[in-house]
Amino acid sequence: MKIVVCVKQVPATTAEKRYTSELRLDRAATEAVINPLDEYAVEQALRLKEGSVVDEVVYLSMGPDSASEALRRSLAMGGDGGVLVTDPALAGADEWVTARVLAAALDRLAPEVTLMGMASDDARGSLVPGAVAAIRGVPLLAYGSELRLTDGAAQIRRLNPTGFDILEAPLPVVASVTDQVGEPRYASLKGIMAARRMELTTWSVADLGLDPANLVPLTQVVAADPPPAKPPALVISGLGPEDAATRIADWLAERKLIA
Amino acid sequence: MADVAFLAEFADGHPTRSALELAAGAAELAAAGGEAIGLAYGPGAAEGAAGLGAAGAARVVVLGSAAAPAITVAGPLVEAVRTAAPAAVLAPATPNGRDLAAVLVGSLGLPAFGPVRAVHMEGGAVRCEMSTLQGAMITASLPAPSAPATSGVLVSAGTYVPAEGGSGKAAVSQAPAADSPQARVRVVETAAEAAAIAALEEAEIIVAGGRGVGSEAGFEALNQLAAALGGAVGASRAAADAGWVPYQLQIGQTGKVVKPALYLAVGISGAIQHRVGMQAAEHIVAINRDPDAPIGEFADLFVVGDLFEIVPRLTAEIERRKGT
Numbered sequence: 001m002k003i004v005v006c007v008k009q010v011p012a013t014t015a016e017k018r019y020t021s022e023l024r025l026d027r028a029a030t031e032a033v034i035n036p037l038d039e040y041a042v043e044q045a046l047r048l049k050e051g052s053v054v055d056e057v058v059y060l061s062m063g064p065d066s067a068s069e070a071l072r073r074s075l076a077m078g079g080d081g082g083v084l085v086t087d088p089a090l091a092g093a094d095e096w097v098t099a100r101v102l103a104a105a106l107d108r109l110a111p112e113v114t115l116m117g118m119a120s121d122d123a124r125g126s127l128v129p130g131a132v133a134a135i136r137g138v139p140l141l142a143y144g145s146e147l148r149l150t151d152g153a154a155q156i157r158r159l160n161p162t163g164f165d166i167l168e169a170p171l172p173v174v175a176s177v178t179d180q181v182g183e184p185r186y187a188s189l190k191g192i193m194a195a196r197r198m199e200l201t202t203w204s205v206a207d208l209g210l211d212p213a214n215l216v217p218l219t220q221v222v223a224a225d226p227p228p229a230k231p232p233a234l235v236i237s238g239l240g241p242e243d244a245a246t247r248i249a250d251w252l253a254e255r256k257l258i259a
Numbered sequence: 260m261a262d263v264a265f266l267a268e269f270a271d272g273h274p275t276r277s278a279l280e281l282a283a284g285a286a287e288l289a290a291a292g293g294e295a296i297g298l299a300y301g302p303g304a305a306e307g308a309a310g311l312g313a314a315g316a317a318r319v320v321v322l323g324s325a326a327a328p329a330i331t332v333a334g335p336l337v338e339a340v341r342t343a344a345p346a347a348v349l350a351p352a353t354p355n356g357r358d359l360a361a362v363l364v365g366s367l368g369l370p371a372f373g374p375v376r377a378v379h380m381e382g383g384a385v386r387c388e389m390s391t392l393q394g395a396m397i398t399a400s401l402p403a404p405s406a407p408a409t410s411g412v413l414v415s416a417g418t419y420v421p422a423e424g425g426s427g428k429a430a431v432s433q434a435p436a437a438d439s440p441q442a443r444v445r446v447v448e449t450a451a452e453a454a455a456i457a458a459l460e461e462a463e464i465i466v467a468g469g470r471g472v473g474s475e476a477g478f479e480a481l482n483q484l485a486a487a488l489g490g491a492v493g494a495s496r497a498a499a500d501a502g503w504v505p506y507q508l509q510i511g512q513t514g515k516v517v518k519p520a521l522y523l524a525v526g527i528s529g530a531i532q533h534r535v536g537m538q539a540a541e542h543i544v545a546i547n548r549d550p551d552a553p554i555g556e557f558a559d560l561f562v563v564g565d566l567f568e569i570v571p572r573l574t575a576e577i578e579r580r581k582g583t
Contacts, residue, residue, distance in 0.1 A: 124512070139440050145506075165449045179513045216403065218403050235550075235561045238563075245575075253580070257464070
């Protein structure tokens with residue numbers, strides 16, 4: 001059984017973010033890392049491989065050349081290969097374009113399970129897994145705190161309002177997992193060296209049989225501004241607990257948050 | 260023209276809070292000559308559909324009433340949206356809402372936005388304001404000129420306030436049956452870990468605890484403070500991971516996103532992953548031992564001190580004021 005894990009290179013949390021004159025994130029000028037939530041998908045896939053349910057774990061990323069770093073970072077944790085879809089036509093891709101391109105690459109890779117992180121750090125729609133599932137015509141099992149594979153079916157454990165459900169769908173599926181699957185493993189030095197030497201597959205839009213004219217984003221950013229600055233907090237320190245409690249209660253009462 | 264549709268999830272026979280909020284939002288956006296169209300699903304949807312009229316819906320299409328995973332109504336949803344051709348479909352930014360919105364966007368090739376903090380109609384199309392890059396930027400986006408006329412829009416909890424005192428009845432129709440791969444998703448096991456867990460998205464006041472609370476027993480003081488304030492208890496990921504509270508109470512990037520009137524952060528350092536789940540709160544009060552905790556950068560009131568000493572006294576003080 002083959003799992004393809006989709007990984008994305010995103011701006012580091014601490015990086016300073018700039019926008020280009022076309023109101024796109026200037027990815028070339030921004031320090032980038034593998035999307036932290038994708039590392040949980042990598043971890044889940046490798047655990048399934050260790051459980052010998054899965055024979056092959058392949059990573060798939062779409063982005064500029066530098067996105068190969070997300071693939072190598074994943075390969076350093078384990079796994080069998082990496083595919084980068086990169087093309088100047090994909091700059092500024094939105095959810096729809098991203099899903100179309102990933103779906104076309106997945107058509108070629110033909111995994112039983114496509115696995116993704118639950119969200120990306122830089123855009124929080126979490127829409128790509130479901131859009132890819134719809135385009136490929138396969139069931140979606142999203143937000144699993146665990147992924148299990150049985151003969152011919154996939155199951156996820158998913159929170160419900162008071163507990164959890166086990167959801168099941170026949171293979172092939174697209175699944176996403178949360179940060180509850182277990183902490184991602186550290187890459188060993190040996191793993192890092194091996195990942196550096198590994199040959200990656202690179203596909204362009206044309207390689208996937210897609211026409212760039214059909215990959216025009218359906219959304220456009222018309223303004224990007226930093227949020228309005230918030231006034232600094234009123235800081236209370238050095239008071240005894242009794243006085244501190246009274247001050248908080250006064251503050252809440254002034255704002256009519258308590259009677 | 261310019262109808263606006265919304266996902267209306269039902270649970271236990273009643274519309275959920277998100278259904279009522281989105282009904283108000285759709286009614287507001289459709290006010291210039293269009294209709295708010297409910298797309299109802301979940302247990303009780305067929306019986307409760309007409310009642311969404313009081314919340315703002317002019318008509319409601321019932322996608323399904325079974326106690327099945329929300330994703331299983333994806334087929335009827337896609338057909339209903341194709342037929343109604345609204346300017347936008349509002350979906351709650353919950354796991355169920357995102358699942359359905361994602362399949363809709365992928366099936367019909369729609370522009371997708373969100374989670375949004377505000378939506379406006381401009382010339383029959385949506386203009387969406389979003390906080391992006393973990394709050395570093397506020398962007399405004401439109402459908403591209405070449406895009407289909409319908410947009411998918413994820414809406415954060417608390418963006419709209421449910422209508423009060425409405426009484427209208429919505430016209431109800433049944434969505435045509437439509438097959439979809441998503442109909443093959445089924446529940447094979449279900450487990451309740453707690454009898455009832457407060458719905459954080461509905462709470463006006465949230466008392467949230469983090470690593471500093473130290474133990475499951477430590478949360479008892481927070482429960483008492485929340486009870487005195489008439490609020491609900493939430494938690495950071497660290498507290499949920501430690502097993503002190505169920506994951507349903509986790510607030511942040513991988514938990515819930517909340518927008519209460521008051522957010523009291525107790526023993527929470529304020530990492531960016533937590534911040535994105537609560538920064539929209541109207542008032543933020545933090546109690547933390549560490550004067551350099553990042554939460555001090557975005558709180559309104561930052562009290563440096565020992566939470567174990569302050570919280571019980573604050574509870575007592577609030578109870579005392581209520582008594583007088």
